[in-house]
Amino acid sequence: MESPERARLDAFFQSIAQQFPAGSPATTLVITHLLSERPAFLHAMAKVSTVGAVLPKPRSIHQPTLDEVRSAFTVHDLTRALFSDASRALHYLEDAVGGKDVILLDIGGYFAKSLDTLVGKFSGRVLGVVEDTENGHQRYAALGNLPCPVISVARSPLKDCEDHLVGRSIVFSTEALVRGRGDILTSRNACVIGFGKVGRSIAQTLRALDLRVTVYDKDPVRQVQAHSLGFRTCGSAADAVREAELVLCATGNLALQQGDFAALRNGAYLGSVTSSEDELELEGLHSLYQRSAINPQLTRYEITGHYFFVLADGGAVNFLHGAAVGSYIHLVQGEILAATAALSHGRFEPGMHEMAASDRHTIARTWLDHFEG
Structure with missing residues (x-):
């Protein structure tokens, strides 16, 4: 990120922090994609909390960014197994932030399975x-009675712009991979x-490409x-993929199970919008294929x-080009800070x-002040 853009971003985050001041001291554990713009967000998070540890998602790590973040924050390795077992998750929390007031920043529900025990x-x-x-x-949401507050920004109107552009970036990266094979x-x-x-967004972008x-x-x-x-449209995933030469999965919740892969057309390209373990049950194929x-x-x-053919080993295709x-x-990110x-x-x-809608309006107005034009 060039210096003028970084200065503008820092000023935006500073304004958000001023308009949404923190209350009692809290420590955050931050699961995040570690891409080139992320250090600015982490430094902003450090203004509203103590960043106890950064846990980068393994498939979205930009090595120079990781080096930069390690110089300023504690960085721990992240796996699904770390938090899927409640006793192991509790042991990690005690070692990392024991005795403190903690806020968990999540991307993909990593803490969900162990949340009752952690709380x-x-x-x-x-x-x-x-x-x-x-x-x-x-x-x-599937947990039912949650033991603590969970604030979701996944369905926020402020995320609509990002989601639309993510769809376009998925198609861009998919096309680049296919062209790299001469197709x-x-x-x-x-x-x-x-x-x-x-x-x-993916469907509309693909249609625009004929x-x-x-x-x-x-x-x-x-x-x-x-x-x-x-x-x-089709009545089942298997029927939908049967004639497709390209299949892109964007459910966020296991699009294709083991029995569905047999329906794929010979030579089809298969890609995902999110982590492979979330969208594609590929492990069950390893002994068969x-x-x-x-x-x-x-x-x-x-x-x-x-x-x-599976693109990017089943991981999010757009991270191949920085997403x-x-x-x-x-x-x-402003809404996450708030x-x-x-x-x-x-x-x-x-x-x-x-x-609240009023909080989102404040964030949107602040963004317009800093980035419009």
């Missing part, structure tokens, strides 16, 4: 969770599984929405009479929450 048995206090993604939102997407059959905000797009979503309302926009690396970002899966969505991502400050004031009861 009930931790030597400090878990003040709450801030969740950034749709799949994480779903993981926390093109134009005039192909494509399938998008999941017609949320990102999936809709692909024939089929949509599947298990939510019948979204199926109707896709149909009303002129997309072909022979895998061979075509290049570092393209893997061929083959069994007698059937083969297909850049411009300054719009700072709208959501949500962290709100939790430090103890304003929310246990349960799922969103920030």
